[in-house]
Amino acid sequence: MTMLFGRPEETELSVPRTRLDETCPRCGGGDVEGYPMLDLRGWCLVARCPGCLHVLRREPSPTPFGFTYVPFSAHLRGAGG
Amino acid sequence: MSTPARGDDAVGLEILRSAFYATVRQAGRIILRSSFSPIIRDAFDFCVTLVGPIAPPRLDLDIVAMNESLAHFSGVMPYMVRNLVWEYGVENLRPGDLIAYNNPFKGGNHVYDNGFFRPVFHGGELIGGVAVKAHLVDMGGLTAGGYSVRKRSLFEEGVVISGVQVYRDDEPFIPGFNLYFDNSRLPQNMLADLQALHSAASFVEERLLALADQHGVETLHDAMAYTLDYADRSTREGLRALPDGDFVGEDGIDADAYNDEPYVIRTVVRKRGDEVEVDFSGTTREAASSVNCSVFDAINGVFTAVKFLCDPHNPNNAGAFRCVSIVIPEGTFVSARPPAATTMYFDAAEAVFNAVTKAFLSGAPAEAAFGGHYSTNMGLLITGTTGAPSSGPRRNLPPGVAEQLAAATQSVPVTLDDPDGSGRRLFVAPLFALGGFGASAAGDGESFVSMSQQNLMEMSAEAIEEDHPVMVLRKEFATDTAGPGEHRGGAGVVYDRMVVSRADVYPLLLHLRVLPWGSKGAEAGRPGGAWVGVAGADAEPGSAVARTWLVARDDGPGLEPLGGYFDDDGGAVAAGEGRWVNGLGDVDAGPGTLVRVRTPGAGGWGDPHRRDPAAVLRDVRDGYVSVEGARRDYGVAVEGDPETAPDRLRVDEAATAVLRNGGAR
Numbered sequence: 204m205t206m207l208f209g210r211p212e213e214t215e216l217s218v219p220r221t222r223l224d225e226t227c228p229r230c231g232g233g234d235v236e237g238y239p240m241l242d243l244r245g246w247c248l249v250a251r252c253p254g255c256l257h258v259l260r261r262e263p264s265p266t267p268f269g270f271t272y273v274p275f276s277a278h279l280r281g282a283g284g
Numbered sequence: 285m286s287t288p289a290r291g292d293d294a295v296g297l298e299i300l301r302s303a304f305y306a307t308v309r310q311a312g313r314i315i316l317r318s319s320f321s322p323i324i325r326d327a328f329d330f331c332v333t334l335v336g337p338i339a340p341p342r343l344d345l346d347i348v349a350m351n352e353s354l355a356h357f358s359g360v361m362p363y364m365v366r367n368l369v370w371e372y373g374v375e376n377l378r379p380g381d382l383i384a385y386n387n388p389f390k391g392g393n394h395v396y397d398n399g400f401f402r403p404v405f406h407g408g409e410l411i412g413g414v415a416v417k418a419h420l421v422d423m424g425g426l427t428a429g430g431y432s433v434r435k436r437s438l439f440e441e442g443v444v445i446s447g448v449q450v451y452r453d454d455e456p457f458i459p460g461f462n463l464y465f466d467n468s469r470l471p472q473n474m475l476a477d478l479q480a481l482h483s484a485a486s487f488v489e490e491r492l493l494a495l496a497d498q499h500g501v502e503t504l505h506d507a508m509a510y511t512l513d514y515a516d517r518s519t520r521e522g523l524r525a526l527p528d529g530d531f532v533g534e535d536g537i538d539a540d541a542y543n544d545e546p547y548v549i550r551t552v553v554r555k556r557g558d559e560v561e562v563d564f565s566g567t568t569r570e571a572a573s574s575v576n577c578s579v580f581d582a583i584n585g586v587f588t589a590v591k592f593l594c595d596p597h598n599p600n601n602a603g604a605f606r607c608v609s610i611v612i613p614e615g616t617f618v619s620a621r622p623p624a625a626t627t628m629y630f631d632a633a634e635a636v637f638n639a640v641t642k643a644f645l646s647g648a649p650a651e652a653a654f655g656g657h658y659s660t661n662m663g664l665l666i667t668g669t670t671g672a673p674s675s676g677p678r679r680n681l682p683p684g685v686a687e688q689l690a691a692a693t694q695s696v697p698v699t700l701d702d703p704d705g706s707g708r709r710l711f712v713a714p715l716f717a718l719g720g721f722g723a724s725a726a727g728d729g730e731s732f733v734s735m736s737q738q739n740l741m742e743m744s745a746e747a748i749e750e751d752h753p754v755m756v757l758r759k760e761f762a763t764d765t766a767g768p769g770e771h772r773g774g775a776g777v778v779y780d781r782m783v784v785s786r787a788d789v790y791p792l793l794l795h796l797r798v799l800p801w802g803s804k805g806a807e808a809g810r811p812g813g814a815w816v817g818v819a820g821a822d823a824e825p826g827s828a829v830a831r832t833w834l835v836a837r838d839d840g841p842g843l844e845p846l847g848g849y850f851d852d853d854g855g856a857v858a859a860g861e862g863r864w865v866n867g868l869g870d871v872d873a874g875p876g877t878l879v880r881v882r883t884p885g886a887g888g889w890g891d892p893h894r895r896d897p898a899a900v901l902r903d904v905r906d907g908y909v910s911v912e913g914a915r916r917d918y919g920v921a922v923e924g925d926p927e928t929a930p931d932r933l934r935v936d937e938a939a940t941a942v943l944r945n946g947g948a949r
Contacts, residue, residue: 204436204542206436206542206572207436207437208436208437208623208624210569210570210571210572210615210624211569211570211615213569214568214569215548215550215566215567215568215569216565216566216567216568216569216613216615216616217565217566217613218563218564218565218611218612218613238611239611240561240609240610240611241579241583241609241610241611241612242606242608242609242610243362243602243605243606243608244344245363245366251561253554254556255556255557256554256556256557256559256560256561266370267363267366267367267370268367268389268390269579269614269621270614271614271615271621272389272614272621272622274371274390274446276371276446
């Protein structure tokens with residue numbers, strides 16, 4: 204059966220976490236990490252403490268659909284529709 | 285007129301909170317009463333939600349109240365509304381709009397789940413809105429009725445709509461309606477269902493405006509914030525009662541239609557106080573066919589698991605989900621990207637629910653644990669055309685009226701637009717399967733219930749037979765399928781359905797590799813399976829063939845394995861103990877073909893040897909457990925024959941003591 208659309212080559216996918224050289228202001232933990240996250244408010248990048256789940260910073264994704272999916276209608280935004 | 289509530293008046297806010305829920309529940313009843321599609325009527329495959337205004341940070345298009353219908357919808361609605369408004373443009377919203385949105389990657393679920401948003405204006409101010417969603421049976425695509433595991437992309441599933449008015453100025457907008465009429469095989473259903481959804485949205489709008497007039501917009505918004513905060517506090521209170529830690533849970537689905545490999549969800553649930561973060565790293569990539577779900581359905585699986593475990597009684601809204609976040613790579617089969625196919629999203633989402641539940645239970649006291657529920661839908665879609673008339677006079681109506689009613693309500697015998705005027709009619713029969721829930725410290729698991737995120741009520745055999753060329757030969761509990769335990773799980777159910785005219789059968793069997801778990805020393809539920817029997821070429825598909833199927837055993841002649849693990853004789857066995865048969869191939873069924881589906885049993889709770897022998901005796905009498913099963917699984921020796929003398933069954937206490945004290949199990 205022909206597959207017109209591909210899928211990831213890796214059979215299992217993971218989210219890389221970046222270790223940040225920061226201290227959690229809530230619990231004092233030193234393992235703060237940076238990674239993408241989805242919560243009720245949408246996709247975002249966070250700096251978060253794994254010890255207490257305190258979010259130090261939260262930066263929303265450019266569109267609400269995810270970091271890798273930008274709908275074509277985004278090209279029309281601000282262009283008068 | 286009653287005294288208006290104030291924003292600092294707790295009693296008044298509580299009255300408004302109740303008014304919000306009463307409004308969406310009443311609107312839900314409007315849909316139930318006036319829609320035509322049975323999947324709405326019988327499966328509660330819809331929802332009604334009240335939406336807050338754009339007033340961040342306190343309120344930002346939040347789902348303030350939702351009715352009790354389909355849990356799959358509850359947690360995707362916040363994303364659907366915000367994403368629709370983001371893409372459509374808040375500046376373009378007008379009073380009287382009803383805007384359609386069914387793109388799974390923008391608002392969750394599959395293309396058949398059509399969402400609609402109505403903005404509500406009061407004195408020119410956008411004070412909130414209404415969002416409804418319902419499964420509309422046919423959106424075009426490869427398969428009449430939609431359900432198939434074999435579709436390879438969104439483009440094969442049906443028409444995708446991302447922000448088109450179906451009502452403008454509160455009047456039908458013909459181009460919007462035509463998107464539905466011209467792309468669906470069942471336009472009669474579309475007309476009635478869209479009108480029902482519009483009626484519900486209009487009712488909520490009317491009530492919201494009345495509340496704004498009575499109490500003032502400011503108080504109304506105070507009450508919305510109060511309602512959201514109430515649910516937030518209530519869920520967090522339940523969450524705090526669970527132990528902190530990192531907990532691991534796995535589940536999955538069996539395969540896709542083109543790759544016979546398990547799709548596994550791996551979760552690490554990090555619970556700290558009243559916050560929870562679920563990391564899906566290690567989860568299998570996207571599937572090649574329509575067994576994926578969007579990330580919004582995945583997070584809803586987490587939402588509903590947390591709600592189910594921590595705060596099951598408080599009415600639902602988006603506030604209940606504030607404590608949840610997920611970390612998930614884009615491109616897994618539960619965070620699929622366009623244009624992946626998502627028809628069977630509910631099975632993937634149910635596996636998310638299972639994985640997260642297992643993770644939580646691994647850290648909970650044994651007394652709080654429970655067994656796994658039966659599976660996923662284990663459904664079949666049977667579709668085709670028939671020249672046969674309905675099986676009987678429909679509700680004593682004259683033929684013309686009966687035909688119209690049939691066309692609108694179900695199967696829909698709809699006359700096809702065939703050039704030779706043969707008068708053959710299309711039928712679409714999505715037939716799901718129910719099963720048992722897991723046992724707990726409180727008692728045995730319930731039997732014959734829907735999967736966790738659905739409120740499915742099953743169509744009666746009589747309704748199925750009247751509307752479709754399908755005979756329901758058997759629907760009964762299957763002996764020795766419930767997971768043995770001090771409290772046993774709910775029993776599996778066996779369904780025998782025979783087609784009486786040529787039909788395409790699309791099996792939707794996706795959860796046979798993973799057995800429903802047992803808790804606290806109990807056993808897992810017993811495996812399910814599916815079989816197909818083909819009648820002889822000269823067989824008349826009437827009662828003679830039906831009789832042969834009624835006596836046919838799973839492992840006897842005539843039936844061939846269709847899906848599951850099987851021994852050499854064709855009987856269902858546990859995963860890994862036999863030959864695996866991928867049950868995702870379509871069946872070209874001639875008249876008289878039988879499809880048998882047996883749902884797995886649900887998981888038990890506690891050591892089976894601690895089960896009260898009197899309860900085992902009752903189960904033998906009622907057919908849940910055989911005499912042999914009582915001995916083998918529970919160490920209880922039952923004397924007598926449940927078929928011929930159920931009132932004379934008795935427990936041999938001496939033999940039972942021997943069995944339970946190290947004797948043969």
